[in-house]
Amino acid sequence: MDFDAVRTFVAAADAGQFQEAAAELAVTQQAVSKRIAALERALEVRLFTRTPRGVELSIDGQAFLPHARELLRAADRAVASVRAGRRPLRVDIISSRGAASGLMRGFHRAHPEIDLDVVMLFGIETAVDAIRSGEIDASFRAVAAPGRPLPKDIESVRVLDEPLELLTGPAHALASARSLTLAQLVGHRIWMPGIVPGTEWAAYYDDLVAEFGLTIEATGPNFGSDALLDTVADTPALATFMGARTRLVWPAGHGLRRIPVTDPMPVYPHSILWHRDNGHPALAVLRAHLAAAAPGHDAAGTWIPGWASRSSRR
Numbered sequence: 001m002d003f004d005a006v007r008t009f010v011a012a013a014d015a016g017q018f019q020e021a022a023a024e025l026a027v028t029q030q031a032v033s034k035r036i037a038a039l040e041r042a043l044e045v046r047l048f049t050r051t052p053r054g055v056e057l058s059i060d061g062q063a064f065l066p067h068a069r070e071l072l073r074a075a076d077r078a079v080a081s082v083r084a085g086r087r088p089l090r091v092d093i094i095s096s097r098g099a100a101s102g103l104m105r106g107f108h109r110a111h112p113e114i115d116l117d118v119v120m121l122f123g124i125e126t127a128v129d130a131i132r133s134g135e136i137d138a139s140f141r142a143v144a145a146p147g148r149p150l151p152k153d154i155e156s157v158r159v160l161d162e163p164l165e166l167l168t169g170p171a172h173a174l175a176s177a178r179s180l181t182l183a184q185l186v187g188h189r190i191w192m193p194g195i196v197p198g199t200e201w202a203a204y205y206d207d208l209v210a211e212f213g214l215t216i217e218a219t220g221p222n223f224g225s226d227a228l229l230d231t232v233a234d235t236p237a238l239a240t241f242m243g244a245r246t247r248l249v250w251p252a253g254h255g256l257r258r259i260p261v262t263d264p265m266p267v268y269p270h271s272i273l274w275h276r277d278n279g280h281p282a283l284a285v286l287r288a289h290l291a292a293a294a295p296g297h298d299a300a301g302t303w304i305p306g307w308a309s310r311s312s313r314r
Helices: 003-015 018-025 029-043 059-082 099-110 124-133 200-212 225-234 281-293
Strands: 048-051 054-057 089-092 116-119 138-141 154-168 189-191 215-217 238-243 257-262 265-275
Touching (some): 003 018, 003 029, 003 054, 003 059, 018 054, 099 154, 124 138, 124 154, 200 265, 225 238, 257 265
Parallel strands (some): 189 238
Antiparallel strands (some): 154 265
């Protein structure tokens, strides 16, 4: 249905004259007459009758008027839902407990006036497709796995280098350490069932293993972080890596230890991705907030894969 014609019909019904409707819509009276005629042909009814003072709604016009108003309200809501600045900023944070979630909570505290929609997508390809289609405005990722450069219309900038910590149960051989070097982890089993081949985080840990000779196992189903914590707490032979900014809660009886890793300190590089043509005003505010809050990158004594250090692009 032609919404211009419907809007013209409502304006003419309210004004009682085509001339006044034309003035309100900033079109000619002839254009009003043509739109009304086209709408009547589409509906196969007469919507108005002529009077000496203008026009009056026919019986069919009276029946159609409330539905026409609702059609226009629905159309206006539909436009507002996607118009930059009038719809929420949609951001992918991967998981609710990770560092990106904390970054977005900080942004929300600093800018409570900005409406947010937070989503959790899986791989970087899914996130990039969602950015390009307009499904989301931004995504936090480790950009980008070797051999898979970002499309040219996707911008990215590194916003956080998150240190990794070793998480152990109380009976683990390393549980009493105040800090650990990567060399001290050689020969110990690090269990990470959440690593999925082909993801950017799998590429990160593959490089970590290759460079420092670690043993990282991704065997078994991934039942989520709670099950991972239960297993690490109960199994002295297993430990796992955890981001320093990952928020976790476990039963007091677990006695888990979070131990900093050094020499060098492995850091996971979080970047924000967005489409270069995205004009949502809140996106610029988010990027400025992250830039102001971000610590320096590539600090002395830290390690990230070479592909991650070269990947930011603006």
